[in-house]
Amino acid sequence: MFTNAIVRTPGKNFNQGITTAKLEKPDYFTTLRQHEAYCKVIENCGLNITILPPDPDYPDCPFVEDTAVITKNFVIITRPGDKKRQGEEEKIEEVLRPFRKIEKIKSPGTVDGGDILQAYNHFFIGLSCRTNTEGAKQLGIIFSRYGYTFSTISVINMLHLKSGVSYLGKNILILHEDLCSSKEFKSFIKIPVLKKEGYAANSLMINNRLLLPEGFPDTRKKLKELGFPVYELEMSEFRKMDGGLSCLSLRF
Numbered sequence: 001m002f003t004n005a006i007v008r009t010p011g012k013n014f015n016q017g018i019t020t021a022k023l024e025k026p027d028y029f030t031t032l033r034q035h036e037a038y039c040k041v042i043e044n045c046g047l048n049i050t051i052l053p054p055d056p057d058y059p060d061c062p063f064v065e066d067t068a069v070i071t072k073n074f075v076i077i078t079r080p081g082d083k084k085r086q087g088e089e090e091k092i093e094e095v096l097r098p099f100r101k102i103e104k105i106k107s108p109g110t111v112d113g114g115d116i117l118q119a120y121n122h123f124f125i126g127l128s129c130r131t132n133t134e135g136a137k138q139l140g141i142i143f144s145r146y147g148y149t150f151s152t153i154s155v156i157n158m159l160h161l162k163s164g165v166s167y168l169g170k171n172i173l174i175l176h177e178d179l180c181s182s183k184e185f186k187s188f189i190k191i192p193v194l195k196k197e198g199y200a201a202n203s204l205m206i207n208n209r210l211l212l213p214e215g216f217p218d219t220r221k222k223l224k225e226l227g228f229p230v231y232e233l234e235m236s237e238f239r240k241m242d243g244g245l246s247c248l249s250l251r252f
């Protein structure tokens with residue numbers, strides 16, 4: 001069970017962040033409204049939420065998940081893979097320091113938290129345009145030191161590993177249909193997400209509630225049929241900036 005969450009309010013220059021999505025620019029007021037709704041749902045899941053103010057130097061700062069990997073015993077403060085985002089992690093380290101022992105990724109390693117997927121005591125590390133082999137090596141050393149196992153997986157055609165796969169607990173993964181045949185995931189029960197609904201593969205299980213982006217009827221139907229308590233959230237403005245549900249918070 002999670003008891004805490006950290007989020008960061010989007011700043012006025014949110015639309016100047018990094019994106020590969022060929023969509024229109026996000027509307028600031030809609031972005032704020034969607035972010036407030038996200039925070040409310042997190043609070044309704046029973047978490048104490050810390051809402052950090054925006055930092056004008058970092059338009060991508062609402063995507064806090066990329067700045068840290070949090071376990072029961074320790075936190076790894078990352079070194080984000082895009083230079084424009086390096087430095088976002090400093091504020092997050094300050095907030096997390098009272099809660100956990102701090103470990104850090106060091107140069108030339110780079111890691112985005114969006115590439116790190118935990119299932120049981122195992123971490124899947126996505127090797128992507130943001131997480132490099134040196135970053136993965138440093139992560140592996142830290143995970144092993146604390147008794148966790150890890151493996152790496154190449155991230156193709158998506159920004160982060162968790163853009164395409166989420167762990168829902170009870171050995172269940174929801175994942176983009178292209179990832180279903182991956183041998184890394186062969187021991188899991190899989191809920192495939194159709195290519196045309198690929199964005200919904202980034203969903204978020206928080207204390208027995210499943211947050212799902214709005215507008216993906218096939219995925220919603222599959223999850224409801226399986227008995228998941230689904231809460232849909234409007235995510236249109238974050239999608240325009242390559243962000244998903246998990247990107248917007250750190251849960252611990």
Ligand code: GLY
Binds near residue numbers: 019241243
């Ligand atoms: N806009 C989120 C990212 O590129 O990291």
